[in-house]
Amino acid sequence: MTTTTSTRGPVRHRPGTTAATSQPAPRRLRLGTAGASVAAIVVALVWIFPVYWMINTSLLPRTQVQSRTPTFFSLDAGFFNYVRVLDGDSFLNALRMSVVVTLSTVVFVLIFAFLGALAISRFRFRGRTSFIIAMLFIQMLPAEGLFIAQYRMLSSVNLLNSAIGVTVLYTAAVIPFTVWMLRGFVAGVPAELEEAGMVDGLSRTGAFIRITFPLLAPGLVAAGVYAFLQAWNEFTIALVALPSNSAQTLPLWLRGFLNSSASQGVNWGEVMAASTLIAVPVIVFFLIVQGRMTGGLVSGAVKG
């Protein structure tokens, strides 16, 4: 959506308008544009401030963080808070857990959702519409309406605090939307292309792998990143499914890190360094796919 430029320019110099009416209009438009531009910048600064403040604080020495007068910019800034956060085992353990859970979720989601998308976009079968309706409703269900039962289920089969249990729950939660998302991509590759490949002597599978699959790559990337973001950021299910300190994912760890230091005065510099470390991969991935996300925005719940 960043590519869309306003057509105001050409409109302003439309030849059809008479001199009398076109004369005052441009000035008002320009004034309006200037005002809107200033307001846009102000809003942008306000909105970006928390992110700036997170990064700024993460770089400050403790004395400046604890000072009653905030430091907006410091020459003493450095990465010492990051060093201390990365020093202990706890961050790295949580990172390992997050990576394992997130990657397994992404892999399973991609395979299962892709097969599902193939079914609903390439075949008309009895129950297809019911399946789609079920998927659309399921993707709206909130974690807090299910997590008590999920907690009981995992504890009854001894899968609390295990990456397997959380991965199953995350995969189930993410699949419905990714099936819907991929459906569009699969439908966008005409079956005729595949059939043409088969006429030219490829097997059905061969035609699929050589022709359809490469065309689907962007869709799979988008679905994968969506699954990544969901699993990486998830807090609610993780809170009930991973009660042990030794099995925390990063969001749980960050909460524990903040709370454990609360009694002797929070070291906000380190907490902000930890927050930044968790946010950076997300922001990078998010910016990579933002075009896709905002493109499909109203055709699906992108972030829930």
Next chain:
Amino acid sequence: MNTTTSPPVEAADRLVRGAVPAPRRRPRSAAPYALLVPAVLVILLGMGYPVYWQIVTSLQEYGLAQQFGQPPEFVGLGNYAELFTSSALWAVVWKSILFCLANAGITVVLGMLFALLMKAASKLPRAVLQVAMLLAWAMPMVAAVTVFKWLFDYRVGVVNWLLVQIGFEDARGFAWLAQPLTFFLVATLVIVWMSVPFVALSLYAALTQVSDEVMEAASLDGANAWHKFWNIVLPTIRPVLAIVLLLQIIWDLRVFAQIRLLQDGGAPVGETNLLGNFIYALGVGEGDFGSAAAVSIFVLLLTIALSWPYVRSLLKEDEA
């Protein structure tokens, strides 16, 4: 992307299918069902069984005693009757609904305003605003709540400092999260901050569809900015606006995590619990799984009812 490329293909697909009575590919094949098996199995395991368990448990007396082996007693709708006649639940329900509507309303109004700003601003400021929106949108929820707790820290937080600087002496050492009203104010700020970008960017995308020619013609006919907004812009973006508002309402009902994180560190938990937190306290806290399951079923039904218009609009898109 997917929405722009697929319709023609699907339309062609439909034409072909319309002409030939039987489905084009492998009629009556088992293939689609086989392809759905993994997805369906995982969903049944991860969500289907929990829903089933909740329905069964909500009809049982299932408390601490049952956790230690006593068989649960079937009480029919007893849990529901007990809950829905208790003032505690209704207090939480109304608080949740009020909080949800307030947040969704503020988010959509601000999103609309920011979208109009993007449309009206010149190229560079617009890009700056879009980047700011994307950054806020991309922030992981837990990190965002943590940052807001730091911004509103009672002792050395930048918000209290700023308020004191502009003359509000009372703000010195003010503990925002210690009282329900200011607690919900901070919660609203976090949630609105995180949610506005989605709304603003969606509505901006919709605004680019508004015809400049029509706007120009309206100006020539003497319409003022408000008339143009009300009679031209709003009708064009209404479908997007409706969906965005609906999604926001649904999402703002599920704020368990944000509330839970803000409660850490001394907030009055009983008075700040919303629906999700209420379920958590009943189930994990008190071990009363029967009642927790009953409230969960209520939340699920509420979500399904609210989601219906959204699902219908998506289905229309699938058929179109």
